[in-house]
Amino acid sequence: MKQKVVVFSQIHPEIQNKLEQQYNVVYIQPKLGDINQQIFQHVQDADAMIGAGRLLNRDNLASATKLKIISSVSVGYDNYDLEYLNEKKIYLSNTPHVLTETTADLAFALLMAAARKVPVLDQWTKQGRWQRTVGEAQFSMDIFGKTLGIIGLGHIGAAIARRGFYGFNMNVLYHNRREKLELAQSLNAEYCSLNELLQRSDFVVVAVDLNADSNALIGAEQLAQMQSHAVFVNISRGSVVDEQALIQALKNRQIFAAGLDVYQQEPLQQSELFTLDNVVTLPHVGSATAQTRKRMAELAYQNLVDVLEGRVPRYVVNPQFQ
Incomplete structure (x- = not known):
């Protein structure tokens, strides 16, 4: 049988x-x-x-x-x-x-799309609003040579760091439960506390597993430490981030932008995130090739x-x- x-x-x-x-x-x-x-x-x-x-x-x-x-x-x-x-x-x-490399690709796609305002400028162009040379309202952020902070230097976090370091000449900071000296050395990556990473990074990417330590890891207090021009990317799990605190930080222009592939409630049908022009929202497609x-x-x-x-x-x- x-x-x-x-x-x-x-x-x-x-x-x-x-x-x-x-x-x-x-x-x-x-x-x-x-x-x-x-x-x-x-x-x-x-x-x-x-x-x-x-x-x-x-x-x-x-x-x-x-x-x-x-x-x-x-x-x-x-x-x-x-x-x-x-x-x-x-x-x-x-x-x-x-799925390591595929998910890392997606993380960097979110980082670049949010930093360079790709979705909003795509719609702006298609709506026929490109009638003269663009002005400051359409300006975005440089990526090359900036500081990339990785929260969670596991397989996916390391793959994201490699893209930043080798592809964009970025300075890499990382926060992890333990230091990874050999891996960090190959990326010239600096281990630091979560607070220091948030304060110094131009781009913050969350790539941790969801567990008791990482649940609600990023809230209002942590977002307040980020620079006003910073971009926040989450490809880990939605519960790692206080979504309402992130929405407020984006609404108040406390940070420049965010790129999200995961949410506290999935599938995400209705959200204030959908009303914001400084967030890129994807439907949990990190491994979806x-x-x-x-x-x-x-x-x-x-x-x-x-x-x-x-x-x-x-x-x-x-x-x-x-």
């Missing part, structure tokens, strides 16, 4: 076909009604789950009696109740590294197969399995 796999979000068609050839596959379908109820029903006899973007916890997983792995097609795992999974000895795997999403799905598939065939997956989130 084939093992049962619950697919709880859209997945790459090639991986979907592979799963269907090997396993009894069931799909969570939002059009069929309550998603949590569907999950609760289907996990009763499921051996594995694969997907991303769903909140999975002790409530909707309570009926699972033989679940061995949740294979997340993501790096972040804040949607999953890790304490419950540890309790039930269920593997949680993720897909780090394969065809090549990267396929690589993520392939890695998640392999993690799942490893567990169902009795092996430890390559990337395990649960500390007890590592």
